[in-house]
Amino acid sequence: MRAIQLKHWKRKSTIVKKLIALGISPKKARMRIYQGRRSLWKLSHTSVVDKALRNSHWAQRGLVSLLSSWRKMHEQIDAPAQLTLNWDTARS
Numbered sequence: 001m002r003a004i005q006l007k008h009w010k011r012k013s014t015i016v017k018k019l020i021a022l023g024i025s026p027k028k029a030r031m032r033i034y035q036g037r038r039s040l041w042k043l044s045h046t047s048v049v050d051k052a053l054r055n056s057h058w059a060q061r062g063l064v065s066l067l068s069s070w071r072k073m074h075e076q077i078d079a080p081a082q083l084t085l086n087w088d089t090a091r092s
Contacts, residue, residue: 001063002044002053015043022052 009015012033019029032048043049055065 001058002049003041005053006040006044006049019048019052022057024048024052 006015009018016026016029016033019033020026028048032046033043059065
């Protein structure tokens with residue numbers, strides 16, 4: 001998702017502006033984004049992008065977490081209770 005977001009922002013200058021708006025210091029944002037030739041995929045794994053685009057960022061925008069959905073689904077499944085036989089009534 002982070003790489004897709006960077007692709008939507010298109011240019012490195014826009015990426016830096018958006019990261020600064022998300023709370024990253026301007027110096028760190030410029031240093032990490034303009035450091036060498038990196039693909040968008042590689043940039044999406046830098047510390048500043050990870051910090052700015054955390055999972056909470058996506059949750060605020062309505063993206064559903066697959067992990068939380070899986071956990072909810074498996075919490076609701078209850079195994080049936082073990083059946084026991086009462087020997088006094090079974091012999092009668």
